[in-house]
Amino acid sequence: MLPFERGSSLRAGELSSLMVLLSVWVLLSFSGIFPSPWDVAEYLLNIESESMFSNAMITLFNSFSGFSTALISSLTLGVLSHRFRILRGFSDGICSIFNSTSALIWSLIMVSTLGVLSPLSPILVVTAVTLPQLLSAITAALDSVDERLLEVVRSLGGSPSDEYFDVIIPSSLPALISSSRIAIGLGLRISVVAEAFGSRGGIGYMIMRSYNLANATGVLAWSLLMIALVMAMDHLLRSIEERSMRWLR
């Protein structure tokens, strides 16, 4: 199959799944369980663009700040535990404890300790949920660095920092970028949950507000906006990922 054929069949597949979901939605709306797609579309069109933009930006800010904190922490811990084996147990422990704690528990802990209106809660929840994903990906990538390539650097007179910059970081980059893409998507979804529990804005907050007002159309409209945001971000990050790994193909 030629590459463009593969691309077009993928797009056709995506389109068909969207059509199926839309048909199910239309059928459900006839039964009165769900608001109809056109009601939701009308609601979306009536949301003030300023409100839509500012809430989307709050959600993006929360997830990116949480992700960045997790990335910096896991990079530091990953590199340190790679360099000093004694820290490996500590790093593995952090991974398994954080992995075993659900986003709901983190949200409740943050809201009860920082308060309902704290802007830090959603950020820290995203950090706590994405950290184990990133840390295990970074640890695995650092462990699988090809020792033979490190020997090349040494044989050419390179220093330990050259080993890091010319071999360890570039060889870990594909895994780091892939896990970052997954973590950012996860962060966006988690941020909505955290905003629903305690925040002063964001898509999650708007979904919860619509829910509290028994406005099912609003819940669906803001949810659709969230799905579109996650998909757009995934698409953007996937293209960055592909570009950064061109040498592999």
Added chain:
Amino acid sequence: MAEIVLEAINIRKSFNETVLNGINLRLESNEILGIVGPNACGKTTLLRILAGLERADDGEVRRRGKVGLVFQEDRLLPWMTLMENVCLGLKYSGARGDAAVERVLRYSDRFGLSLSDLESHPLRVSGGTRRKAAIVRALALEPEVILMDEPFTGLDFQTTSVIRSTLSELLRELNSSTIIVSHQLEELLAIADRCLIMTPRPSKIAEEVVLRGLDLEDRLERVKGILLRMIGDPSKTPVRIGEPSRI
């Protein structure tokens, strides 16, 4: 008397069993020294010890000047272009500017590497091109001693021939002293001045053959004779004696 640029004294190395059992060798300036021996006799281990990548259990290695190493595999960094790979050693040694680039381009050109090859990533070029780049990477440093592990293995006849003739010319021009380990006897003996023959494990240097002044047939006959005496039935040895290069 020629200057000694590399000397190994009573090198011993064991992993689960003894691999090197008291290796002594001397490399003179401007000399190409070939090392042959049966598979798994420790030739690569010896080269790694000489390069300083492996520590010997016992014995001493004395080096004078910079050592460049060409590994058995290409070992190019796949995320860098061939040009970036070839310039790595120069970058580490602090050589910058037009002179360094000009040197790399000159050696690349001698091996037939085009500008488009140099701009490509290793996974996008042929095995022969990668091997040439790996050799240029070591030569670009203009080291006093060059160590090469199986530089002709896995290449087609044409590439082997280009690498052999270019290497032979360049090593003489650079006045580098070189040790080449190879299973491809014909290619090795065509350019070497002297050849050391290693025994099977636990390895020692069995014999030394001075090749200067001999034509290729005589070189092959001498080394082949020693190997046959040492190893016995040639069908049982992986060393290809006098066999033409793979096409």
